Amino acid sequence: MKSVTIADVAKHSKVSKSTVSQYLNQRYEYMGEETKARIQDAIKQLGYRPNIVARSLKQKSTTTIGVIVANILHAFSTQVIRAIEDVCHDYDFHTIVCNADDDPEKEKKYIEMLHAKQVDGIILFPTGGNIELLRTMKDNHFPLVLMDRLIDNVELPSVLLDNEKASSLAVEHFVEKGYSRLGIMTTSIIPNVTPRIKRVEGFKKTLKQLNLPVNDNYIKSLDLKHFEQALEDMLSLEEPPEAILAGNDLALMEMLTFIKKKKLRIPEDVALIGIDEVSFASFYNPSLTTVAQPAFKMGKKAAELLLNKIQKKDKDEPGKIYEFQPKLIERESC
Incomplete structure (x- = not known):
């Protein structure tokens, strides 16, 4: 079965390939509502699916980040992941979540796997066992943000609680x-x-x-x-x-x-x-x-820091620590 291309969509909707490309990239500034409707209808009728791999090669971005948590059983971890996913969704980024089980070897394998998948950056709850690897990633300017835990002698932006x-x-x-x-x-x-x-x-x-x-x-x-x-x-x-x-x-x-x-x-x-x-x-x-x-605020901050790094908008010092304040909720157990 022949795959449907941008050229097929352009021909069906009677517009140029560049107009279809602009539509797919959500650049609608100079595009009329009738043109948008025709392209949308053509995509639906032809069953067109964008070639994600080709787009990634062209844009040099997979619009995907990795999140490696030390232990996903912690309620804090799942709350942070949810906040990260919310921010990434707003930026049209995808997330891949990995659970290291507080095991440095497992953490290392996930870092290598995410590199192989060419993610644009990683938010890491570090186990503390891969310091040299993290140093190398930093030296190679790979976008990386630490969450919840600090790593000595590695200057990386970190988000954690006081x-x-x-x-x-x-x-x-x-x-x-x-x-x-x-x-x-x-x-x-x-x-x-x-x-x-x-x-x-x-x-x-x-x-x-x-x-x-x-x-x-x-x-x-x-x-x-x-x-x-x-x-x-x-x-x-x-x-x-x-x-x-x-x-x-x-x-x-x-x-x-x-x-x-x-x-x-x-x-x-x-x-x-x-x-x-x-x-x-x-x-x-x-x-x-x-x-x-404040798990959601912390997750949101980590995601924003990473996306700013990926999009070259990072203006903060490399090893800055973003420390959030806890709050006591009084009930009956004390």
Whole structure:
């Protein structure tokens, strides 16, 4: 079956090939409504489909970006992806989403795959394990924006939360509610993941500022599979913590599972605050106090930064950090 070309559409609609090309590229400035209608009708009748590969070669752009998230199970990741996709849709760009599972090798393979597909740029939630590769990409002027996490000694635009402030808001709220023995649980900090490290640092720093003790028995950073035993040990202490901060949404869900299993009461047996606004926070019983990230604003900013780089409109310094502020949402768990 012979493929339909621009020349066929032009002949059918009685216009030039350049006019059809202008129509396909949405350049309507000098095009009458009747001409547009004829071209549209010809495209529909002939079943014309633009040759995306040919257009990409001509324009030296695939109008596609890659988004590599460290762990797509985080609610924050999916919210950011949605915001990125919304911005890209407005710019007629497509998105390819990849999940690295916090695995540097998997991250590297996805970067190489996206390069092979000739994406115009990448938004990366970095695992921290491919520093030299990222340096090479930067040196080759490949458009790249970091999200949620920082990479030392690589000057790339980065969008993230003020993570120390997130913990600080939670600690201050615990104290306002009369709690003094405070704990925090996060997923493992071994891979040097910026948010987890900064949230623990912010937690300790705020306790010291408020003249409260920093009890290492109340501070746990470990894989999710070890959460149950760690909580068992922590709450079995002679003086257990009265309130615990969940460092992210996955930590929060593990803690809620344990609390339900042990038939503990919130906040009577243990008060709780989670960093990351989860979808069920408002209707969980009791409703959950959270520290929310402005995920949609952060995703929108990352997409705009990348598209500006792709379209050569980038005027900011290479390693600028765009830090967003968290917000405490008070409910019944504290």
